[in-house]
Amino acid sequence: MRMRPLTRADRAQLAMILEVSAYPKPGNVDRCHDYETTRLEHFLASAILARPALEAAERSEGGPGALIHQAVECTSGHRGGNTHFGAFILLIPLLMGGDIPGATRVVGSTTVDDAVEFYRAFGKTEVRVIQGHELDVHDPSSIMEIRSRGMTLYDLMLFSAPRDMVAREWINGFEMTRRGADLIHAAGSGQQAVVEAFLGLLSLEPDTFVIKKHGPDVASKTMEKAREVREGLRDLQAFDQECIDKKINPGSIADIIIAALYIALGEGWEWD
């Protein structure tokens, strides 16, 4: 009995809860691991509270910048800090466009207003930035600078792409999202597929969130260890515990896995 067809917003919410509850995902909050200030229930509540913004995106009510801003505001009602900001950067255009080709059209036609709205959203999160490398989100003159330079939200993502793999998805046609969805399909149904796809992406490229937090060496070593887990040379549970202990949480890969789950669900992948 599968009576109700999934809407795009349903798929986005299911993607968020399936990602966070999958276990073991090295270093990240999952069914069996919390961080002190960000816990499983913060991610679950964030998935629920995002609903109005996800529905608005499904109906393309507003530009991507304003919709990302709305999603951040919807989900700010908890004390767990940033939970899904990176995921929203990917999900909002995917919801607006439906699929990857549609989302690519959406991100290609963003405006300066989208960039300004995005910066307003950014300023309300606790997202890690590299000092000196980016326009300072806490500096009101940054918004004036965006306007005077005529930068669109796509331009901002282009600017961030070398240092941020989520921004890079906007530029390269959601390449890692597509790979993630393919890994999910290849791994079969259920939660184990989420773990396998997570390890697959983690072993492909260094997580840029880990680079920002711990530097490129730690990120590269984490990638190599993920590869060893996939090759059967390293124990997954031990790797997970090591990452948790060192607070190495590959948050950008998690964001991309959420986008990949959204795509896979739309392509008929069976989650249970």
Add this chain to the structure above:
Amino acid sequence: MRMRPLTRADRAQLAMILEVSAYPKPGNVDRCHDYETTRLEHFLASAILARPALEAAERSEGGPGALIHQAVECTSGHRGGNTHFGAFILLIPLLMGGDIPGATRVVGSTTVDDAVEFYRAFGKTEVRVIQGHELDVHDPSSIMEIRSRGMTLYDLMLFSAPRDMVAREWINGFEMTRRGADLIHAAGSGQQAVVEAFLGLLSLEPDTFVIKKHGPDVASKTMEKAREVREGLRDLQAFDQECIDKKINPGSIADIIIAALYIALGEGWEWD
């Protein structure tokens, strides 16, 4: 930053995810325990997929019977069997009426059509019934009998109340729901409060779902053991494991805890 006020539907969904992720809840699916065919993600997905029915209930679009039926249909898109049927029986009138006095008015003015709709919903779940004690939900003549007897949904609940503590809530003014909310408030904020309230209700009355599945002796012993845990005479984790091993899952208490969380959230209880 708590920018978006919670709607009633938000509170109902938050209640569902907070209940199922709280750990350790003796015998039930929780963050650390699945049953073979019903897993954490089935409960989480059910909370998300229920949204349209919860919103319709918040707007009182239809009678309680039709809205419970809608909630069951919304959440039938997974293979985990019955997840939230008992919770919907409580949440739907609470969403329609807002609070316990409002819900008491809603349940007091149900109709024969509500009863018929409820039976249609019942027939689509895999809910445990006591043979011979109840109108058979798989027998189409039961619906004719409801009509010929002129039974309202309230009458059906009155009929079931001696053997079903969820139905009893409709009759006694949501007494256990109120107690559960008081226990949650008394236990402070966060997930630990959910566990304490669960143990509190479990030690008060035998769970009628456990009675239907394992008989009254097992249900009474489970109640006594919960009391011993509260008094520090028994280890919670060991009690949880014992229940899991014997498949003693107090599902009716879980349904009432969801209703209690909905009430507590509306009264300002802080979940995180």
